[in-house]
Structure formats: structure tokens, C-alpha cells
Amino acid sequence: MTATQPTRGTLPQVIRRDQATLLVSGADRQGLVTEVSSVLADFDANIISLDQHSDDPFGGNFFQRTVFTVTDFEAKQSALEAALEDNITEELGLTWQLIPGSKIKRVAILASKADHCLLDLLWRQRRGDIPMSVAMVISNHVDVAADVRQFNVPFFHVPSAAGSDKSAAEAEIVKLLEGNVDLVVLARYMQILSPEFLDQVGVPIINIHHSFLPAFIGAAPYRKAKERGVKLIGATAHYVTADLDEGPIIDQDVVRVTHADTAADLQRRGADVERQVLARAVTWHCEDRVMLNGHETVVFSN
Amino acid sequence: MTATQPTRGTLPQVIRRDQATLLVSGADRQGLVTEVSSVLADFDANIISLDQHSDDPFGGNFFQRTVFTVTDFEAKQSALEAALEDNITEELGLTWQLIPGSKIKRVAILASKADHCLLDLLWRQRRGDIPMSVAMVISNHVDVAADVRQFNVPFFHVPSAAGSDKSAAEAEIVKLLEGNVDLVVLARYMQILSPEFLDQVGVPIINIHHSFLPAFIGAAPYRKAKERGVKLIGATAHYVTADLDEGPIIDQDVVRVTHADTAADLQRRGADVERQVLARAVTWHCEDRVMLNGHETVVFSN
């Protein structure tokens, strides 16, 4: 990671060492926007963008994302954190998170045989569209190894054990991830992960489901879609929770299909939607634009 | 109905008395297109458009829609029907339906309090966008009476009985419809119709469901959509069968929503999708563009 690493946009940019993002959330009450911006004003911050959401202005939850610059940010970071602790946590009872602009999320991608979501993410990282650093790709198959390494990204093969004992494979994956990544992306990874694995990983996991959830939960959604005769097929990117296909939705999209499309056509056309939806969700997560509101997401997607 | 009644397009057109639509379907086999067009050629037909679908070219089902003109069609209609019976039914074992261009479908619209789908259909009929004649509007409420009559369409109020005995109301509706209509459209009609009613009506019924089926089957789909935190909401137009919300889908569409949209916003924005989807489905049905393939539809939607 160097100072010329691209962050966003198609042209390389210097990492914004003086830039940071502040996320604040909690029970809504009067004056929150003023309080938060006052803390930043004390550090002569220049607010670049501010997004705010109250799910119920009279007694609901409050969410704010503020991107700002502070001259010589690194030197002042600790003092700013202390001020946030005093004013935001202690006084207002809110939760906050401060992410320096120099901090780029380290990502592991888990895939199986299908390459469409995986290669699209690797390509978008390379051209600087997603501000992430892909630390590794893990697959239960070897099909994608050469393509991954062409992007100068390490590839690890962790076969899934047959039958019920997946714990050895999961343990191997946990060991690879531990301390190395801030986000795990399941790019059409065809193994169901155990609740224990989710606990141990300890970082957010984003999955792409190949249907417009909550329609066609579970396996073989394109076949089910063909059988039901739907006129649109879709894809859903969501955070993974212990409840399969029930995690908070980050993004969804659809494409029109007709009676003339076979189940194979649906799969082929759906692949395009899957990679777009997953790329948007990962981009928004890596730009700290997604906040959790219980089982829903607040997405300041620009 | 006069010779200047508009059929399609924004400018009134003379009814195409020499035009007809032929629908053919059945088990696929070699030479069907040639056979059908040969029959038409014997009557010096000029084919205006031909759509064809085989769900499996080697042993599946065959569907064909042909629009054509025959000079002095009315005089030759019986002879053409006899030829179709001989060549299509007897020889090939296929089903056919011949719809003269002068035959415009008579439609009853059933509505409740919400007016968005109802008024949109009435307005589209008036401007000549849907080739149908709305014979009557029936509602279990009186809210929309004045608006309906402004379009010079009869309005009948049939209140629904409280509790379990809906049979009297349904019988009254059946009596109004009997012999008078070729299609019933449920434009956000909030009563569940009994299987007996469906039998007695004896014409196709199109319903608009305010969700992207099969997601959010049943009541209150917008509330359920808000609770699930979906990023798209949709609407589905389908033929009504005895299985609630399970009939063959004619059309669907969606609109993007965000965390900032309340359940009321979803309802308001969904209303726009509902009326568009229903209008398309009714238009395609009235133009004889929809054929049934088991539980699915074949839509030659242009």
C-alpha cells in the first residue's frame, strides 16, 4: 500500500491522509447533528459530506455519516477520539466509529467454481473502483487459481470435507483469515457456514444470493424461478447471519426475462445481476456507507 | 361501438374488419408453422405479424400467434374455421382460437376504495391505448362512483356481507357479469373470491398483487417489505386461480426504495408500479398476446 494507491474514481488519487469518516448512531434526540458537528468544529474540520437519517424523528434511531478533513489528522486522531468519547458516548449515549481515510479495508473472497462475481471484484479493485485490498482468495475448488494469481492475489485451496464434518475446513479458513482481514465476501461460495465459524471470524461477511429475496430462499433459485414463471429475476447482497438468507439486505436488483428464457438463460443473465449487486454492496461497505438498524440497513449510497 | 372506435395507438383507427388473430397451441411436432400458414395461404391471408414459441423444440409444447388480414373476412370466417378444424384440430391435434379484429373485449373492473389502478384503466381505454370496452365497474364501496361515471361507465355498488356469508354478494356480481363480459379485472379489489365464484364467472380474471410474487404472499405486503428491509418493491399481475396469489404471472415490475422510505412511501410509490403493471397485463390480454402454458404464461409482448 503506497501513497499512490487509488481509492475511488477511475484516476489514482493520493490517499487522503487528512480525511476521515465518522459514523454515529443511537437513540434519536434533539440537537444531535449540532453536537456532532460541534465536536468536529473544535478540530477545525472541513466537512466534505454529511448524510443523516432518523427512522422516526420523534423517538426513533439516529444515524449519521460525516466525511471530513482535518489538517495533520494523524497527529490529532487520539485527541479527537477522546473528545468523541466524552461528547458522543458519555454525554449523549451514542455509538461512534472513526475511520481514517488512510485505512483501506482488507478483504478475503471465498468462492467455489463460478468465477463471475470473483473476477469482477478483483478487476474492480485493480482499476481502483473499490477502495479495498484483496488479501486472499479461498476456494473449495482449484478452478479459479490461475485467474486469481494473474491479479497478483494469493489463492488458497481449502477443500470441503464430505458429509457432516466441515469443522476441519472451517478451522483452516479461520486460521488463514485471523488478523488478516476486515471483511469476508462470499462470491457464490457454495458451502453453508456454521454458526461457530461466523462467531470465530469476527468480521462482517457479505453474501450474494442469486434471487430477489425473500423470494426463492434456499437452493436452486433459478430453477424455482423458471417453474414459477416469474417475469423478473434478481440478486440480493446481504450480511450473513446465523439465519440462512435472512441477514440484513444491502442491495438488490433485477433483470427482465421472458417465457423464451430457459433455466440456463436465467442463470446466465442472473450472473450479470449478481456481479453488479455484489460489487455495489462491497463498494458501499468499504466506503463505510452501510450502517445496521436492527435487521435492516441504512445505506448512504450517494 | 362504431367504425371510428380506436383500437390501438393514440390516434383513432377504423376497426380492422378484415383483420383477425389466430392462436394455436399444443404438442410440438415438425412442420406446424408451415401447416398453419398453409391454411391461411389458402384464404389469401396477408400475415401482419407472427410470433411463435416452442418450450422444448424436441417434444415440448408449441404456441403461435398470427395476425393477418383477409379481404372480406366476415364472409369467409366460417369457411376458415372449418379449415382450421380439419387441418389443425383433426390432423394435428392442436387447439386453436380465431379472434376477429372487430371483436373488442368487454371488461368488468372490480375495485374497492383505492382508485389508482381503476382510473388508470378507464383513462387508457378512453384514449384508445387498450382495445377494450369497459362494460361496468363494481365496487364494495361507493367512493369511486362519481369518477367512474365521469368516464361514462356504469357503476354498481355491491357491498360485501360481514363475516362468512359472501355468497349473496358474489351471486349479485355473477348476475351483473353474466353474458356481459369477456374479462374481469380486479383493480385492487380487497375481497377474496370463492372458488364457486371463479367457476360461475366463466371468463378469465386478472388480479394485481402489490408485491413482487412469490415474495410477500398474502395481506399487507408493503408492511412486510418494510420489515424485511428490501431495496426494491414490486407488483405482479396474474390470472386468478383457486390458489390465492398462485395464478399464472402475466407481468411484474419493481421500483427502487431506500431506508428513508416509510411504509406509507412504499404504498405510494408501489401504487405507480401497480397501475403500470396491471395496464400492461390487461393490454396484452386484450390484444390476445397471452397464452397459457400450464402454470406459466407465454407473452408475445412485442
Place this chain on the structure above:
Amino acid sequence: MTATQPTRGTLPQVIRRDQATLLVSGADRQGLVTEVSSVLADFDANIISLDQHSDDPFGGNFFQRTVFTVTDFEAKQSALEAALEDNITEELGLTWQLIPGSKIKRVAILASKADHCLLDLLWRQRRGDIPMSVAMVISNHVDVAADVRQFNVPFFHVPSAAGSDKSAAEAEIVKLLEGNVDLVVLARYMQILSPEFLDQVGVPIINIHHSFLPAFIGAAPYRKAKERGVKLIGATAHYVTADLDEGPIIDQDVVRVTHADTAADLQRRGADVERQVLARAVTWHCEDRVMLNGHETVVFSN
């Protein structure tokens, strides 16, 4: 206008007498968000939503829209305006506009023969989807008079003079509008307005152009679109300026077409896009979500 007049959403709501919207814009500089929210905090304002945009965080233009409540707003409005004048205008050199929640925009709609945009706006007002009060409809034809009056809205017929002398008709329209409206909407009004008229009207004018501007500027865009063989047709809502079809764009949308669509089909399908785009643009304007940035718009569209 009564306390039960609907403002937004499908259910009537009491007018938010304690709610207001503050628009601020001008040359960007450090601390603007903090300054603005400090002024509001002095009045114990509860911020409901805040949108902000800087077209260049380092030396560009700044735009902020804040919706808030202040208990007993009417009594405090003058004091708040004085504080804004001191702190926002005098000290920071910014422009501001304070719009009470009880103030609903009075709108005149100008139409010709086509009714699709006009009726859609009237219907959306009636159901409470657009927070506006349609004061009158003016047309150079009488075709739509009965439909307009069915919505309990006054209709005025102002024929356009043949040839070059439109000044009499324009003078009559100005007299009708003077002091009565806050916005003029051209709902497919087929007369070109003179620069003198634009000056005299003195309120914003929104037009719907039936193409995806800047493609197909001028007359007969659907015919031009058919001739060029485009695969999408569109509509554009924009503020009217002295340069025909060159005003700031508020919203645009498109629909897919094929080789099988005739010019009449394009016109019919385009009508659906036109009424949707115009309705969104008028809604956003009436909700004070549109700000001008030179020749472009900033649309805080939610």
C-alpha cells in the same frame, strides 16, 4: 386550506405548523454545517432531515437543505429569520430561504389538448401525493375543461392568437397568474412562451420535454427518435429559461422500445414516461428539494 389538508404520504396528516425547511447555498468554506445547525440549535430546533452537497469541497459551492421542527414555530419565525440574516447572510455571505411547513405551493398548470400529464398531476394532488394546491388550469383548447372541473379546479380558456401576435394571450395569462401562484407547470403546453412572459410571470416554470434531452431538441422528438432508430425513448423535466429546451434539468427517465414500435407507439409509450418524470419533478420542487447550481440542479430527492 385546513388542518387536515394532506401534505405527503397516502394518509392525510395535520399540517406541520411547527415544521419548516431551510435552504442555504453559497460559496463553500469551513464550518458551514456547524454554523447553520448552531443557529437552529439556538431555537431548540429538532432536525428531522439534513441533506448537504459541496460540488467541490475545496473552494466550490455549498448547498444544504434542513427540515426541522421548532415548538410554536410561527411565534418564533421572525426571530429565526433575523438570526439567519445575521449569521448566514452577514457573517458567511450565504443565501438562505426559510419555508414554513404550513406553506403549500400554489400551482397553475398550462396544457393544450393532451391530457396525460395534466390529469396525472390533478389526481396526484387529490390523493395527497404532491404537497401543492392547484389554483387553476389554463389551456389554449377546451378539450380538457370538463375533466379539470371534475377535480374541483378552475379552468380558463385562453386561445392562442394565430400568427405572430401572442402578446394578447400571454398578457391574459399573466393577469390570471399574478399574485395567485408560486409555480407554473407546462404539462405538454404546445405554445412557445416569449422571454417577456417569463420575466413577467416571476415564479419558476417547469416544463416536460418529450425526449431524453439533449437528444432531439425541438419539435416532433418521437418522429426523430423513430427515424434515428434509437432503442430507448425518454422524457425530461426542466426549468424553463429563455433558451428553448436548455433549462436546468430536474429529472429524466427512459423506456425501452424496439423496431416493432411505430412512431404512434413511441408517442403512446412515451406518454407514460412523461407523466412520471413530470410528477417527480413537481413533487421535488414542491417539497423544496431542488436547488439551482448555475445551469445544473442539485436534487435532494431522498
Place this chain on the structure above:
Amino acid sequence: MTATQPTRGTLPQVIRRDQATLLVSGADRQGLVTEVSSVLADFDANIISLDQHSDDPFGGNFFQRTVFTVTDFEAKQSALEAALEDNITEELGLTWQLIPGSKIKRVAILASKADHCLLDLLWRQRRGDIPMSVAMVISNHVDVAADVRQFNVPFFHVPSAAGSDKSAAEAEIVKLLEGNVDLVVLARYMQILSPEFLDQVGVPIINIHHSFLPAFIGAAPYRKAKERGVKLIGATAHYVTADLDEGPIIDQDVVRVTHADTAADLQRRGADVERQVLARAVTWHCEDRVMLNGHETVVFSN
């Protein structure tokens, strides 16, 4: 090319040696569909799909695409061609083209530095989504060489001469293409080709233009789009003719943008639309779904 080469769909399929596509076009007259299907019936053809279009049923142009199987097609191909010549050309004055299912189009892709359209086409070919064989990639830069060769596709570097003398570079390209390809795709190739080059190449050329034509013809469309403040940006795939950006349009699409998107954002988001539109256009061309109707296209796009 082996018998297991994938043609369409995500699963490899045997090349359909018994399958062929027949394209017929010319002045419309009565009985054309019957005539064409009669010729095929004489060869015991099984029609798999039939699309037909008349731009004016009473005196316009006629277009038909028929996909069919004939047992032992290769042995009968000459006889079928003779029959088509007799019945379609001689008797009816129509133009026809017979494309065996075993014939896969050989394609050259010309690119510059941008890789998004190029890599997407190579990847879609590899996974069997586009029935083409990419024979070579030619670029005036070397940036994409390694990526291209990773797909086992030859890469040739042909630098453009500075100033006005491009004829040497064009001659070198013509020599590479001659006899080797059936289609040339300009995947964001940033050189303007001379009319002489177009003549010499002798095969169709498809270009992707990064705007919604006819808006923003010429250079720098994203910058122009930002300056005009449009709310949608698009891309257009078209056949190349001597008139720059004026060739027949095959496909177009758009994506929504806002005031918050910079010119760099438009370029980045537009890249996604460009690669989708170009992939669809190339797929349709390679499946023989595109026919020319003067300056427009007839696209039987399924």
C-alpha cells in the same frame, strides 16, 4: 473448434451440426411466411424459432429469421441453397442468408488502454455466453497484452502514427484481419478509422459509444454530460459507417446519476453500462439476430 465447444448457455453443448439459421429480407408481399416455410418443409426442417417483422404490412419491408434443424444438414446444404435461390431470390425477389449452426463467427477486438469492454468480451466468450471465437486482439497500446494472452488469445500491437498519416497502421491492421475474421469489435478503440479502412475490412464493425446517442456525439461525452447536468448517462452500440457516431444503433442503455457524481464518477459508472451494452450487441450479432433496415436495425433479441 471441437464438438464440445460451448455455443450458448452456461453449460457446454455439442455444436448443433444439424441446425441452421435462415435470414430473409426484402419488399413485403402476401404469402412470404408461407413461401419460406414451404421451402424449409420440403427439406423436412423442424422449425425451432421464427421471428418476423414487417415495418409496414401494406407495402413496406419484410424481415424473417428462422432457426431450424434438418437431419444431416451438411449433406443437404447445397440443395437447400439452390432451392432458396429458386424460390426466394428468383421468384420473390428477396435476399436470403443461410448460416450453418456449426459456423461460429471469428472476431477481432480492437482496443486502446481501457480494458473494461475488452476483458468482459473475452470472459464472456470463455464461459460460453457469446457464440464467437476471438481470433485476435489489436491495440495501439501494450497495456492490455498480458491480460489478453491469459485468455489464450493472440495480441498484436499496432501503434498509431502521430499526425495525419495513419495509413500505415491501418494497412497493418487490414493485413492482420484479412481472411481471418467475420466481425470487428471496437471495444473503446480511441482511433478514428478512415473510410478506406472500412471499405478494405469488408466485414461488419461494431463500436461502443460512451453516450446515449444522438446526445453527446463526438469526444468527451461524460464531460459534456456533466456540464449539461443530465440525470441519466448511457452507452450505444452501433455498426460503424463512414459517418462518425451515425451508424445503425443495435442497443442502448442508461444508468441514473445525480448532482453528487463527478465527471470521474460518470466515467466509472458509464463503464459498466458500456460493457453490458456492447456484450449484448455482439451476442445478438453473433447469433444472427440483427438485420439492417436502411439506417435502422431490426433486432430479434428474444
